[in-house]
Structures are given as C-alpha cells and as structure tokens.
C-alpha cells in the first residue's frame with residue numbers, strides 16, 4: 001500500500017468522526033502549547049541575561065591579571081605580552097601602567113578635573129578598536145590623549161560640589177568647559193607626602209587627541225593617557241613606583257620593591273567570540289589568571305540549560321496527559337472499525353499495513369496538535385511579552401530593563417516540542433494499532449469484536 | 450490448483466480446567482484442478498466453512514498440508530499469507546462483507562490500493578471490473594443503496610479485480626432469492642469460462658452444485674464423496 005493511499009485512507013477515516021478527532025487534536029495542541037510557553041520563559045530570561053551581559057562588557061575581551069608561579073602571583077611583563085601576541089586568534093594585547101594616584105588636571109587655572117592617568121600602547125589600542133574622535137596620536141613625550149568624557153567633566157574650579165552636579169551626578173552644563181581642547185596646554189598636578197607635608201609637582205602637557213565615545217551610553221571615559229616619560233617624571237618626584245602616595249609612617253614600603261618593569265592592566269582582544277574560550281583555556285594551562293565574559297557565560301549557560309530541561313520535562317507531562325486522549329481516541333477508532341479491518345485482512349491486507357494506518361492516524365493527530373499548539377504558543381508568548389511588563393511596571397512602579405523578554409520561542413524549542421509531541425503521540429497510538437493487527441478476521445466479519 | 454492432504458482440525462472448547470476438543474475435520478484429502486468449479490456440500494455443522502477458512506488462512510490447521518497454485522500455504526506466516534491471498538485468492542461471502550462507509554467503486558478499489566497500483570490505473574481497472582459484473586452505473590452507490598444481488602456483484606468484482614486464479618465462495622447465494630441466484634450463477638460460469646478462474650463454492654443448494662464440474666461432500670468431518678481423484 002502506497003504512502004499516499006495510506007494518507008488518503010487515514011484522512012477519510014478521520015473525517016468520519018470529526019468532532020472526536022478535533023477534540024483530541026485540541027488537547028494535544030494545548031499540551032504542546034503549554035510545554036512551549038513554559039520552556040520559552042527559560043529561553044527568554046536566558047537570552048535577556050546574555051544580552052545584558054554581552055552589552056555590559058566587551059565579549060572578545062580577556063583580562064589577564066597575572067601569572068601564578070610557585071603559588072604566588074607575578075605581574076605581567078613584556079615577555080608575557082609578547083607571548084600573548086603570538087597566540088593565534090589574538091587580535092591585540094593592550095597594556096596599561098596606571099598612576100597610583102589621581103592627579104588634578106587644570107586648564108587656565110579656571111577649569112579642573114581630578115581623574116586617572118595611565119600609559120598605554122597606542123598601536124595595540126588602535127588594533128583593539130580605539131578610535132579618536134578628534135586630533136591625532138601623541139608624538140612627543142608631553143603630549144596626551146584624553147577620554148571622550150574628559151571635557152564634560154572638566155568643571156569650573158571654584159564651585160562647590162553640591163552646586164556643580166545635577167541630579168544624574170553629571171557636571172551641570174553651565175559649569176562645563178566649553179573651549180577647545182586640542183592643542184591646549186594643560187597642567188597635571190601630582191602630590192607626595194613627606195614628613196607629614198604635602199608637596200606638589202606640576203607637569204605641563206598638551207592635548208593632541210580625544211577618544212571616540214564608548215559604545216555604551218552610560219559608560220564614561222574620562223581617563224588621561226600619558227607617555228612613559230611623564231610616568232617616569234612622576235615616579236622620580238614621588239620616589240615610589242607608579243607615583244604611589246606614601247602613607248605617613250609607612251614610607252618606603254612599596255618603593256623599589258618592583259625591580260622590573262611591569263603592566264597593571266593587560267587585556268587580550270580575541271579576533272572573534274568563538275576563540276575566546278580557546279584562548280582562555282590556553283592561558284589557564286599556562287598558569288595565567290584571566291577573566292572573560294565568555295567564561296562567566298559558560299556558568300550561566302550551564303545553569304539555564306538545567307532550568308530549561310526542567311521546564312521541558314514539566315511541560316512534557318502536559319503532553320503525556322494529552323496522549324491519554326489520543327490513546328482513547330485510537331482505541332475507539334480501532335473498535336469501531338474492527339469489521340472493516342477484518343474485511344481488509346481477509347482480502348489480503350498485511351498486519352503491518354493495518355498497523356501503519358493507525359500509527360499514521362495518531363501521528364497525524366499529534367502533528368496537527370503540535371502545529372496548532374505551536375501557533376497558540378506564539379500568540380501566548382507575544383501576549384506575555386506585551387502584558388507582563390506593563391503589569392509588573394504598574395505594580396512595582398519601576399521600569400524594567402528594555403531588553404528584558406519573559407518569553408522567547410527559538411526554533412530549537414519548537415523542534416523539541418514538536419518532536420516530543422510526535423514521539424508521545426506515536427507511542428500512545430502504538431498499542432491501539434497493535435490491537436488492530438490482532439483482530440481476528442472471522443470474529444470481525446461476524447461483527448463479534 | 451488446490452491440493453489438500455490429510456487435513457485435520459479441531460477446536461478447543463471451554464475454559465481452563467474443563468477443556469474439551471471438538472473435532473471438526475478428519476483426514477481430509479482432495480484436489481481441485483485448474484479452471485474447475487467445485488461445489489462443497491454437507492449438512493449444517495459438517496465443517497464446510499471450517500475447511501474453507503483453513504484454505505483461506507483465516508485459521509490454521511492442527512495437522513495436514515494445503516497447497517494453492519504451487520505454494521504450500523500451510524507454511525506461510527501471517528504476513529506472507531496475507532500477501533498471497535491478495536494476489537492469488539478472491540473471496541465471496543454469504544453476507545457480502547463490503548465496507549459500508551465506502552462506495553461500490555471504493556470497495557472494489559481496495560485490493561488495488563493494498564497492492565500499490567497507481568491511482569491513474571485504478572480508476573480504469575475498477576471501471577472495467579464493475580462492467581464485467583454489470584454494475585458500471587452503480588460505482589458511486591454505497592452498499593446500503595444496493596440490492597442484495599448487486600452487493601454480491603460488487604463483492605465478486607472486488608474478488609476479481611486483481612485477476613486471481615482462484616475464488617473461494619462460502620454460500621454466495623445464501624442470502625439471495627432464486628431469480629437473483631440464477632443470474633449470479635450465470636456470472637460465475639461466465640467468469641470461469643472467459644477468465645479461467647477456478648471456483649470452490651460451498652453450498653446447501655442443488656442448483657449451485659449443478660453448475661459445478663464436480664461435488665465434494667463432507668459429513669461429520671469426513672470427506673465422503675468426490676475427494677480423491679486419480680492424480681493424488
């Protein structure tokens with residue numbers, strides 16, 4: 001018997017009892033929709049969390065903190081940087097030496113800002129994606145680059161703090177520096193305490209460039225990037241490594257401790273997100289302490305995989321309940337059609353053919369149920385995503401993050417749900433189908449079944 | 450065409466504990482040659498239907514061999530027997546055994562569908578077969594919309610449609626009046642002559658036995674007449 005004919009046959013049979021077949025489909029559809037919607041919450045929250053994490057931090061970044069040697073952490077030096085750069089899949093390795101105090105920068109004595117200063121390796125920063133919004137890279141030792149938000153934080157110097165900042169903790173516009181920065185002479189003032197007395201040292205610098213705005217709105221970059229020789233000048237003045245301000249009574253604790261040159265902050269940029277884990281694993285095997293969003297993500301993913309599996313299992317119970325309906329419907333169908341089955345067997349239908357017809361019928365009910373259920377699930381999911389934030393916001397009077405999605409139905413979930421539906425319905429149709437094959441020809445023809 | 454050798458059959462009766470066996474057929478041996486019409490006669494309860502069911506494979510004999518068209522069908526499993534029946538044996542039953550939810554056309558088409566004949570061919574074959582039994586204008590009728598004689602013609606058409614060499618019939622005229630019976634017997638004779646189909650027909654009726662080349666009689670499970678021919 002050809003499949004097309006079997007299909008035709010089953011369709012005719014199903015038409016004979018439309019209401020019963022439809023109700024069974026509906027039960028399956030509701031079970032399937034329940035499964036999808038339930039699991040979609042796991043998928044939705046997972047996705048929201050991933051997006052949130054991905055947005056917060058650059059995903060191709062790996063921060064390297066140090067190297068473990070004989071149980072102690074060692075700082076990173078040029079040879080480490082060289083090694084990092086040699087790893088395949090690495091796009092750039094940026095490294096900073098950070099000044100251990102925040103100098104005060106002032107322009108024309110009227111505007112000032114206390115902020116962090118650090119040296120950096122511009123070629124690698126450029127490779128990592130640093131862009132200047134204005135100006136050019138420094139060429140001379142006294143030339144500097146400032147962060148994009150440096151200007152907006154450069155405020156009039158004789159205003160009290162309460163007056164200076166607005167509600168969002170930003171410098172009020174009227175007090176911001178509005179002159180041009182490029183080519184501007186700026187003074188950097190560092191301090192050191194000696195014999196309980198504060199000494200200051202001022203270094204004149206020139207701004208040659210401003211970085212591009214960070215791609216996160218709320219993220220501010222007001223750092224100042226100085227040259228190595230400026231750092232050295234500061235170190236000479238303070239007499240400490242990285243210009244550390246000595247705490248009274250604890251002088252000379254840190255000075256001279258570090259003989260070799262080292263970096264405070266080393267960040268590896270991977271070429272793409274796929275190789276991040278690979279590089280992280282390699283670093284770990286070489287005893288480097290590193291951190292990347294991706295490794296953190298692994299744990300999140302792991303947790304959500306468990307949650308999703310749990311939700312799918314709970315949802316499957318609904319499908320199982322629906323399968324009782326299919327079992328019932330198919331058993332009734334077999335009983336009703338026993339005389340016909342007897343006749344078919346008598347004229348030469350193989351048991352396998354009879355079985356296939358009934359399995360096909362139950363799987364068609366299952367498939368139709370799964371398709372209808374998927375459609376219902378999408379509608380419910382959309383409704384949930386639309387209504388739930390509104391309800392929560394009105395109840396808790398708090399705005400929810402915009403990327404938050406309660407329910408998400410990826411195609412993999414649809415596949416899983418349809419697969420579960422089909423397996424369950426085929427299984428529940430199997431026994432009635434087997435019974436159909438066992439119908440006794442003579443009894444059936446005598447209408448005794 | 451059919452060879453039955455030393456066939457025994459009995460039924461197990463009663464529940465466990467008080468079992469008994471009812472011996473129905475004992476040591477039946479006979480042969481039906483190609484293109485013969487053979488009538489089986491016997492009193493009610495003598496085991497005629499049981500014999501036919503054994504030949505059809507609806508039940509399996511306790512002992513003995515059955516050969517049909519060169520195949521030892523008693524060795525076939527259920528699936529192979531089903532496939533064999535579809536190709537080699539047509540059936541006519543006393544109460545027609547048509548599927549009530551299918552039209553005459555669909556009933557006749559059923560063996561073709563089971564055999565996997567493509568849809569385009571099926572339509573013409575069914576049309577032709579219905580014409581052979583004189584029902585070319587009744588294809589779209591449901592069994593309930595046909596007379597007894599017409600229903601039996603539909604079932605003959607269904608038995609014919611795959612051109613089997615053998616048709617088994619259990620009291621084919623049992624539910625028909627004598628005039629309709631006469632027409633039907635003519636049809637059977639005609640099919641036997643024109644298509645060379647062998648018929649094995651169970652009957653109470655002398656008229657039916659009359660069209661047969663020969664008659665086999667069963668009494669109390671024993672073959673009493675016409676069984677053994679010179680060739681066995």
Ligand SMILES: Nc1ncnc2c1ncn2[C@@H]1O[C@H](COP(=O)(O)OP(=O)(O)OP(=O)(O)O)[C@@H](O)[C@H]1O
Pocket residue numbers: 460461462471473491492493494495496497498499500
């Ligand atoms: N399934 C069965 N179980 C038990 N006994 C059976 C069964 N089928 C038939 N019999 C018995 O076998 C005997 C022969 O029955 P069978 O139907 O072959 O008779 P028959 O010759 O066809 O009779 P009739 O002319 O009335 O149709 C009967 O005594 C009947 O009671």
Ligand SMILES: [Mg+2]
Pocket residue numbers: 497498499619
């Ligand atoms: Mg009988």
